[in-house]
Amino acid sequence: MLKFNLIIKIAAIFILIPLLLTGCNNLADSNKKQSSKIKVAYIGELYEAPLFVAASKNLFKSAGLDVELVKVDSKDLENQLLSGKIDAVTADYKFFKYLQGGLDFKLVARIQSGCMEVIAPNNSSIKKLDDLKGKTVAVEGMGNGPMTIFSSIIRKDKIDPVKDIKWKTYSVEQIKEVLSKNEIDAAVVWEPTNTNVNQNLKVLYSSSKECSTYMHFSNSFIALNNNLIKNEPKTAQSLAIAWLKTAKWIEKNPKETIEIALKDGYIKGDYESNNYILSTYMWMPSVKYAKENVKIYIEEQSKNALISNGTDGDEFVKKIFSNIVPDF
Amino acid sequence: MNLFFNKIKGIIPVIVFILIWESASRLQLVNNLFIPPFSDVLLSIWNLALSGDLVIHIRTSLTRAVLAFIIAAIISIPLGFLLAGLNRNLQIAIEPVIDVFSQVNPFVLFHLAILILGIGEPTKIISIAWMCAWPIVFSTASGVKNVDNILIKSARSLGVNDFQLAIKVLLPSALPSIFTGLKLSAGYSVFMLIAAEMMGASNGLGWLIINNQENYSITTIFAAVTVITFLGLIINMLMEKLEKTLIPYENKEDINFIFGFFKREGV
Numbered sequence: 001m002l003k004f005n006l007i008i009k010i011a012a013i014f015i016l017i018p019l020l021l022t023g024c025n026n027l028a029d030s031n032k033k034q035s036s037k038i039k040v041a042y043i044g045e046l047y048e049a050p051l052f053v054a055a056s057k058n059l060f061k062s063a064g065l066d067v068e069l070v071k072v073d074s075k076d077l078e079n080q081l082l083s084g085k086i087d088a089v090t091a092d093y094k095f096f097k098y099l100q101g102g103l104d105f106k107l108v109a110r111i112q113s114g115c116m117e118v119i120a121p122n123n124s125s126i127k128k129l130d131d132l133k134g135k136t137v138a139v140e141g142m143g144n145g146p147m148t149i150f151s152s153i154i155r156k157d158k159i160d161p162v163k164d165i166k167w168k169t170y171s172v173e174q175i176k177e178v179l180s181k182n183e184i185d186a187a188v189v190w191e192p193t194n195t196n197v198n199q200n201l202k203v204l205y206s207s208s209k210e211c212s213t214y215m216h217f218s219n220s221f222i223a224l225n226n227n228l229i230k231n232e233p234k235t236a237q238s239l240a241i242a243w244l245k246t247a248k249w250i251e252k253n254p255k256e257t258i259e260i261a262l263k264d265g266y267i268k269g270d271y272e273s274n275n276y277i278l279s280t281y282m283w284m285p286s287v288k289y290a291k292e293n294v295k296i297y298i299e300e301q302s303k304n305a306l307i308s309n310g311t312d313g314d315e316f317v318k319k320i321f322s323n324i325v326p327d328f
Numbered sequence: 329m330n331l332f333f334n335k336i337k338g339i340i341p342v343i344v345f346i347l348i349w350e351s352a353s354r355l356q357l358v359n360n361l362f363i364p365p366f367s368d369v370l371l372s373i374w375n376l377a378l379s380g381d382l383v384i385h386i387r388t389s390l391t392r393a394v395l396a397f398i399i400a401a402i403i404s405i406p407l408g409f410l411l412a413g414l415n416r417n418l419q420i421a422i423e424p425v426i427d428v429f430s431q432v433n434p435f436v437l438f439h440l441a442i443l444i445l446g447i448g449e450p451t452k453i454i455s456i457a458w459m460c461a462w463p464i465v466f467s468t469a470s471g472v473k474n475v476d477n478i479l480i481k482s483a484r485s486l487g488v489n490d491f492q493l494a495i496k497v498l499l500p501s502a503l504p505s506i507f508t509g510l511k512l513s514a515g516y517s518v519f520m521l522i523a524a525e526m527m528g529a530s531n532g533l534g535w536l537i538i539n540n541q542e543n544y545s546i547t548t549i550f551a552a553v554t555v556i557t558f559l560g561l562i563i564n565m566l567m568e569k570l571e572k573t574l575i576p577y578e579n580k581e582d583i584n585f586i587f588g589f590f591k592r593e594g595v
Contacts, residue, residue, distance in 0.1 A: 241544040
């Protein structure tokens with residue numbers, strides 16, 4: 001009987017203390033406060049799809065957020081972000097240079113990742129990664145995910161990615177073309193889910209086949225203005241969570257995602273070309289892997305002189321990440 | 329004043345804990361994005377209750393736990409008697425098997441059970457029952473082994489057979505020990521239930537945690553954890569009440585009580 005009374009008392013305390021501390025009104029609407037308008041920049045790439053879907057399906061609104069998507073030219077992105085008018089943006093490998101330049105944004109989590117593959121013409125004499133020493137290798141962007149993974153791997157095989165590889169940048173479509181014409185020796189690209197290897201191409205290396213740090217390598221991240229994080233941490237967290245939840249939705253609904261992005265004019269191109277790009281994306285939100293992968297990005301970009309030489313990966317990661325999303 | 333203090337002293341640590349939790353979160357002494365104030369957790373429980381979801385999850389979880397616990401008790405108590413040497417040949421036969429089986433991790437068993445039974449209710453119930461079974465088996469065996477020899481000899485001299493001895497002498501004498509196992513198992517049933525629901529379920533309190541983890545609903549995770557804690561507390565309380573009802577002689581002169589029992593039963 002004594003035990004029963006004790007439990008009743010504990011239950012009463014559980015109810016009464018918070019009421020006394022916070023007041024009933026506070027209890028009733030503590031999570032419903034509407035924050036001011038949040039401006040999220042986008043440049044019109046498919047890796048920003050969670051923003052398009054969340055806006056189109058009112059997912060931000062459901063999370064109690066008033067979000068406005070602001071179209072920004074990719075060349076003007078850094079300036080727009082520096083102006084302080086933008087609260088959030090999808091960050092990619094180019095972002096680390098902006099952050100090192102003093103941009104007061106913080107990374108929160110990765111939203112999307114992928115696996116890398118090294119492809120070469122089928123008739124090429126190149127059979128393994130070692131054979132690429134002194135050769136021309138194409139990438140979509142200097143310092144991007146595939147290049148970072150590739151550089152990190154060949155460095156272990158005593159090949160210097162700066163001195164021993166001649167880099168060229170092309171778009172995905174151009175890469176296929178220059179490979180078929182043997183204008184380059186190999187290309188390092190994101191691997192599509194349904195492999196793009198046709199009869200003219202062979203895969204020299206695929207990170208998806210190896211259980212390593214490079215598997216499911218982070219490609220894009222949620223970046224939030226530090227002022228938003230400092231002044232409205234709850235809003236910043238709600239925004240990031242709504243963003244991540246939408247990314248998970250995209251993983252299950254790729255077709256609808258492309259249709260929304262095309263219909264609402266967020267991206268260019270046709271369904272097929274975007275479907276190919278989307279097939280290289282894996283929507284796997286994570287904080288832990290974001291930090292691990294950013295460290296590799298920083299170290300490789302630093303060695304490749306894309307950011308300041310000698311940048312300490314660990315220190316940089318500590319500086320640019322904000323822990324507002326739990327790493328479940 | 330002294331009487332009042334005696335009445336409330338048991339709940340003072342709880343009050344202090346809640347006050348620290350609430351204050352630390354509100355004053356941002358801890359990251360309140362990850363540790364929400366207790367009042368927010370309470371609101372979340374309230375909302376879950378209002379939506380009707382909480383009752384459904386509690387009912388589902390309790391059904392699994394209770395069913396598994398009953399199955400474990402039905403199997404384990406007789407097994408404990410056998411292990412204690414009620415029948416020497418059977419004891420020799422089952423002892424090594426029980427020793428080996430008791431070492432099988434229920435979490436591993438869960439995945440093996442999925443292969444055979446699929447990911448439905450039987451898998452979860454078997455895994456929980458497996459976890460619950462061993463404390464009952466061993467505490468029953470220990471209780472039976474420690475029954476006073478005088479009692480057994482006296483009963484034998486009165487001409488009881490093995491079955492009568494087990495039911496009318498060993499069981500009442502070993503009941504306090506059996507209940508120790510039952511209470512442990514009741515706690516384990518909730519423990520394993522949550523784990524099983526986290527590994528493969530589409531409802532229940534364990535699922536509620538995993539589902540809200542995937543949706544980054546931190547406050548609801550805390551709400552589910554609070555509900556589970558309360559559930560554990562209530563189950564423990566019920567077991568203690570049951571123990572006091574069934575074993576009123578626990579703190580009395582056992583032998584006198586049991587001999588009185590013999591007389592009533594006419595052994």
